[in-house]
Amino acid sequence: MSIVILPQNTLEVWERLQREQTKLHAGLLFYRFIEVDSAKEFKYTDAGLELVCRRADTQSAAALLHRQQNLVSALQKQGFTVDTWSQDLLTRMAAGLGIASITENGIVIDHIHGLPYIPGSILKGISQDYALLYEYKVGTDTQKRRKAKKDSSFVAVFGAQTAEPGENIAKFEDRRGGVIFLDAVLERWNGPSPFEVDIMNPHYQEYYSNEGGTPPADYLNPNPIKFLAVKAGTRFCFGLAARDTNIQSTVFGSSQLINQAKDWLVGALKTLGAGGKTRVGYGISGNAIQKPKK
Template sequence: MPEVPLIRDSLKDIYANNLNSDHPTNKHAGLLLDRGFLKYDENQSTLKSDFINKLCQTESSSLYINEFIRWLNLTKDPQNPEKPSRFCQTLFSLENRLLIGLHGASALETGCMINHHNGMPYIPGSSVKGAVRHWARKHLSDELEKIWIKFFGSNPEDTDNDPFSGLVTFHDAWWVPNSAPTASSKASNKRTKSQPFINEIVTTHHLEYYSNEGDTKASDLDDPIPNALIGVHGSFLFTLEGEKPHTDIVKILLEKTLKESGIGAKTSAGYGYFEDASNDLKNRVAILIHSDNETNKEQSVSPALKYEVSQLRESKIIKMFSQDRGSTKKREDYEPLCKLIGEQFYELISQWETETQKTSKNRFRAYGILKDYLPEAKNND
């Protein structure tokens, strides 16, 4: 088959420039997946994999980070007994990779569930609900069905004149910014934590057998056919909505589902299984919520500053307020920066109190600046 163009000539340069951009945050993976594959040529077998490799270089932009922080704070638990939250948030990290939305209509003959607005991966709430419902039906006794069915609503196959949607709403799961694991191999050492997509190769060894639903016998002489797919790695924020007694139960079912059955495509091959998020990730996400409750009352804190502080490590904080203290003090957001760091890293910074010029000069200098921004300093005043 000769080369087949898949897009008008007048648009080729626009999509090609976006795909090959030197700024990964400027790429929109969803738009590229739908319209960015420029041509098909069966004589160039690497066209598909090369395209997917470039698409997988996409990084989360500041727009997505701001959206994530906004969603996080809109669905947080205000910890107010008088006004209990209807939302329940929980974090889980992928053990391996996730394949979701493979059957999306595309010239690539593969797909990925990507938000059309921000170009980042997500897990549809309907998929989460279906997976949890399937786990409950498979593992819970028939006697309990009348109870758990209330959480999910009427069975899809039921011809009920009065269908019921369920007591719990399953919202889309958001990919957590900067949660992708970095590769340790030299061939992939350019990957960053802000790249959610990764090229996956799934090899079909018996194409005719699977294409003909087993009518053609499989043979050891069949040629293996590698197929490039778009995988996702990292962590996701899952959000449930409903009365607390209901969401507490469904949260347990959700955890069982993600850990024991997985979600998405090819779970039998190990894809789509989750594990508990690390304490480090939970703390980083907690900073984004906690800062909105306290510091924001006194002085406006931008989402960008919240996110910056959530990514800080001890070595970076020490450097900012010792070797780089001059440039740090020149920042326009210096005061809210110090307050936010003091609030979120109180226990860490308090440990530097005993440091001296001889034991750790840089910690000594950093503590001299940040001690006035620790919560206990305000109380002492």
């Protein structure tokens, strides 16, 4: 028997919305209303997870994209240089797996519109990883970061970042990055929904859970775990904003910062990927599709 653990009045509204075939909010479905099975220690049901993937509200997607466009216009009026473009996912994306949920794996969903997006913090992080990987090739990760913090062009984009042990944190506020990484919002997708159900299937759970106390062997049972991912082919709209920035007595123009940050971000999206499970090919995007200048 599948049940939804909700207050009675909320349950009545939920059941009515299901009967009316309303386009339900994917975030509420996944994080609040997903069905569980009382006979299986209240584990989520496959039907509950698949319900999230049935359809998405195109009006909400248009509203979210319009809000992003308004933000870009507002930044331009404030004197920022802004660049926007689109990229299509070549592989599935799993951003937000660490978010707590009944399914054991979460996903990043816009709280208002119920659609997937890529937070600017993720985009800034992978851009910095890409820059460190390809611009500072020699040394350990710690040595690369220390060298990068002395590079005014790196600091002009990302800022000096958090102080490492032994570093003097004085004047870190004066070394703030000059580029704003906007959230990447949904532009279009294939089929009724940008979501689909994916699966990971660890075969040696006992071996990993007790730190090797049980040897891996063929007689151990696999443990299939289903989770939500964003479909390959889904298109996101990306954006960067910047102002002229003075770092260590060197002035960096906003256009120069935008071009450098975009090179690093597009490179990261095409090679490193965004979100989780990137080591096995998730979150890889294709070439940038430039937006027409207004």
